[in-house]
Amino acid sequence: MFDVTELPLIGAAALRARSAARVLRTLPTDAKDGALTAMAEALVEHTDSILAANAVDVAAARADGTPESTVDRLRLDADRIEGVAAALRQLVALPDPVGDVVRGSRLPNGLELRQVRVPLGVVGIVYEARPNVTVDAAGLCLKSGNAALLRGSASAFETNTALIEVLTEAGEKAGLPAGFVELLPADRASVGELLNARGLVDVVIPRGGASLIQRVVRESRVPVIETGEGNCHVYVDASADPAIAEAVVLNSKTHRVSVCNSAETLLVHRDVPFLPRLLRALTDAGVTVHGDPAVLEAAGAGAPAVLPATDEDWAAEYLSMDMAVRVVDDLPEALDHIARWTTGHTEAIVADSATAIAAFTAGVDAAAVLVNASTRFTDGGEFGFGAEIGISTQKLHARGPLGLPELTSTTYVVTGRGHVR
Known part of the structure; x- marks a missing residue:
């Protein structure tokens, strides 16, 4: 059993996510889609409170001398909130990968063999600036049956907090387990804890600049899906x-x-x-x-x-x-x-x-x-895959756009009739 006292900042959230992941892996598609729809509606209904939180982040960024191009990526307005809500609705229309049979056959001895898609479990995502990633990541993880541990940037913390509060309330009212999405503290120490949460977190995905990606790849004890940097x-x-x-x-x-x-x-x-x-x-x-x-x-x-x-x-x-x-x-x-x-x-x-x-x-x-x-x-939407969490540049597990199928692993289900070896 993992000693969560080693994770004072994220341990409680990681345990909630671990518990939620056990429920999410067997949740039927219609339950996930209903929650996604409710979450999208809630974002639009709470536009004013989300924009108020976002205004705090934008003002702080400008006071710190942040370039306007970066401030623009941070800034939300009513149209952008409608856009992130629409992204959740689009997930509803996408096929649920969980339970898909990747391949199957009858072995010469009569055993039935199926390789079936299953959720990864608890997915940690470390990302920068854009608050829309908070909603995209939560939605993608939910549709693929995973619990999400999200560590956004300090510059968007007020906005991300408001978004997660809305998503959590709407999702739990729609029947999702507590902990299906968790927002981690936006400090350097929380990243370090997340990267060392092997046994609680199944995979970490960094999404951001080269220095962030390199730190995660270099320091993580949790398996990493490397994304993003593009020369x-x-x-x-x-x-x-x-x-x-x-x-x-x-x-x-x-x-x-x-x-x-x-x-x-x-x-x-x-x-x-x-x-x-x-x-x-x-x-x-x-x-x-x-x-x-x-x-x-x-x-x-x-x-x-x-x-x-x-x-x-x-x-x-x-x-x-x-x-x-x-x-x-x-x-x-x-x-x-x-x-x-x-x-x-x-x-x-x-x-x-x-x-x-x-x-x-x-x-x-x-x-x-x-x-x-x-x-x-090179984009999940342009490829016809729908939403994505990023572009994987590595060769193991997944490569290219990280859409719903790429947020799953597989299990071999072998069925016999009293077969013994």
Whole structure:
């Protein structure tokens, strides 16, 4: 039995979640869907109190000099609350993965073998800034039969507290067990306790910046599903169509720069004649280009300034209107560059050559490979999977969008008729 005295900050919450997880794993789909619907309605009904709490967090963030882009991610309004409520309603429409038979067969000895999806149990999620993650995580864990231990950022603590109070009251009134979702203290010590709660917590998922993810991976004694960090590349092959290349590069970089599936590096084959066009398109869109000597030369006199690129640029997850650009001699050199600097999130190729496409898709090691399409499509919703908790960049258990099936494990159910070995 785990000694919860070693966890003075989170021990009581973890025990409640552990107890709730035993109930949730057998909860029928209609009960979970009814609770999700009630939780969505409650969020909208309590908009005023949630916004009042959010105003406290926003004011504190601005007083601390937080950049407005970060404040905007923290800020809620009535439309955004309706949006997070809609996300819960969307979960109702998604298939319940619990109980799905992954595979099954009759063995030669007559035993019936089924591999069945079951909940993970207690899922700890450590995340930053965006309070919508609080609702998304609670809903995803509930639909997949898991209890959720949520540790949000201190900057959103008042908002997260208000959200959890609303979700807890509505969920318990709808028949959910106490502890189905718990909000942990927003301090560094609580993260340390969560990462050491092996035996109470089944898996921890970090969602945020590189430093947060690295700390969780480095320190956790609980199994971790690593998510998020995205140094994504777009490679433009010599066979690429200029118009397609420009559209893919611009959308990958500029559609939304602060997310993990935005592109950070552009690799261009030396025989591509339209590199100046790509550079002009990027700079016209407000992108600061960090280029190698060949890119500096291609920019030419009178072109927008290109900053010299260093190894720091090749490694950077900018999350800003910056892009590193390099000219490569051939596709193998592009693959070598990606292999050195990738975070294993998303890599894209723009090409007409079937040979180049086949070599690229086979040669890169990433959760998602895009062909003649923007890196911004690496997303559970865009893939048609519905909501997600993040993008897994590891190789064990789950890789890519972490949707409902990825928040489950499996059990083998073996049925016989008095079989003995």
